[in-house]
Amino acid sequence: MANEEKLAINGGKPVRDKFLPYGRQWLDESDIQSVIEVLKGDYLTTGPFISEFESKVANYVGSKYAVAFSNGTAALHGACYAAGISNGDEVITTPITFAASANCILFQRGKPVFADIDPVTYNIDPASVEGLITPKTKAIIPVDFTGFPADLDSIHFIASKHNLIVIEDAAHALGATYKGKKIGSISDMTMFSFHPVKNITTGEGGIIATNNISFYEKLIQFRSHGITRDIKKMKQHPGNWYYEMKLLGYNYRMTDIQAALGISQLKKLEYYNEKRKYIAELYNQELKNIKQIKLPAMAAGYLSSWHLYVIRVNSSQVKVGRNQIINALQKENLGVNVHYIPVYYHPYFQGLGYEKGLCPNAEELYEEIITLPLYPLMSDDDIFDVIKAVKKVIEYYAISND
The missing domain is CATH 3.40.640.10 (Type I PLP-dependent aspartate aminotransferase-like (Major domain))
Structure with a gap:
């Protein structure tokens, strides 16, 4: 049973053999x-x-x-x-x-x-x-x-x-x-x-x-x-x-x-940020045709530092909830994450009297977002492993329109 839990979604080999975190430092x-x-x-x-x-x-x-x-x-x-x-x-x-x-x-x-x-x-x-x-x-x-x-x-x-x-x-x-x-x-x-x-x-x-x-x-x-x-x-x-x-x-x-x-x-910040931009642009290019997810917004006059790359799952186009998609991506050895839990959802803030329902857009977003790995040390193989895993998992759970 323990071995079964580690299998990728189709019972086969994960896209990656080694775990890839969502972010990490680069020290030389x-x-x-x-x-x-x-x-x-x-x-x-x-x-x-x-x-x-x-x-x-x-x-x-x-x-x-x-x-x-x-x-x-x-x-x-x-x-x-x-x-x-x-x-x-x-x-x-x-x-x-x-x-x-x-x-x-x-x-x-x-x-x-x-x-x-x-x-x-x-x-x-x-x-x-x-x-x-x-x-x-x-x-x-x-x-x-x-x-x-x-x-x-x-x-x-x-x-x-x-x-x-x-x-x-x-x-x-x-x-x-x-x-x-x-x-x-x-x-x-x-x-x-x-x-x-x-x-x-x-x-x-x-x-x-x-x-x-x-x-x-x-x-x-x-x-x-x-x-x-x-x-x-x-x-x-x-x-x-x-x-x-x-x-x-x-x-x-x-x-x-x-x-x-x-x-x-x-001294290396500009290089690091250029690498982050490069990774984000690859994600944008390779994932743009997947209708089951929404990619990060861009706007004229704004230049992001691409600290995070967050996709949003179109709940009406997949068979399962966001959490199951996260579990499947983790079985592909991707260290995906969620940024963020709405602050007032935390028990401490609930204890102060804050209640769910305060911010409908934020609450809806929370149920659908997934942070993909993005950091300058990622190789092209790492980047395309992420792309391959996302395509594999989303395709597996996509609702067919046929």
Whole structure:
């Protein structure tokens, strides 16, 4: 019985002999040497590589400032603090995201308010956002889902009209552009993540890009216990050994080890993203005629960083549900995934009083999406194995129109 469970859908041999994950990091010898350099130096935690990494990221995305954090969630928390979100404030975000996009609001005792998604792009729908604004609304957190930028013009128009702050969750979107502008140069604050499956990695890590000096200064202080060594901000200064804690901050600092790896990885970002684009274009070309699935949307003026490649199963054209298709693809040794479970479906949010039915488009999407493997280390054989497996499984479960 155990052997039967491992068989592919038609009882034959799987398309692949070896498991292919949906994403993974690419580290080469230059990355390893960059870390060794730090390990041999004087600083492991807060040292010169952090400010260098911040400067290089800011320069790349076109922002005045960048503040590195220990991870993307910590960076979002810092952004919510800098935005002044506090007890009772409402912040509008999307449910089709990782939980951190909403958790950062809760960390500041604010209330996440979930707007529905655009059924074409799967990004937050500005019309839904507009309908949810109340006197308590303080900010909007759009998410550039899969690396495809949200409708930032509409979101910023709404934010300007209602005096709201835009914190862009661009965890997927390092290198993406919106109407000719790099993501990271547009919103009040923009977060990028450097988790191993992201477009570049620092192991764990995140960063906030901003053009606002006030936000920048708050972020710097917040990530390091609320402590300052700036003489102009102290009540007294008895010596250069002295420092003052001005607010209740956190230990959210990135290490020099992480930053050095990030500097090395950043040099290869454009190549990595080109490879991601190449894989996505092959998928688009080879899968476009399968009527049982919908491929990712494209739009003029948007350049995705292709962090994820998400297909949508046309439920009316297949004999089984999405989960059975996932199981079949996994038996072909593909590490397919689902991005994402609507945030308010999670038990913790249900315990806060959120109920299913809030965002119909997001909930319908969730039942039908599958994330295919996409990362720069994939070979052409890997890519065509994915294509072959998808065709095989979808054809097997397709409803015949004969």
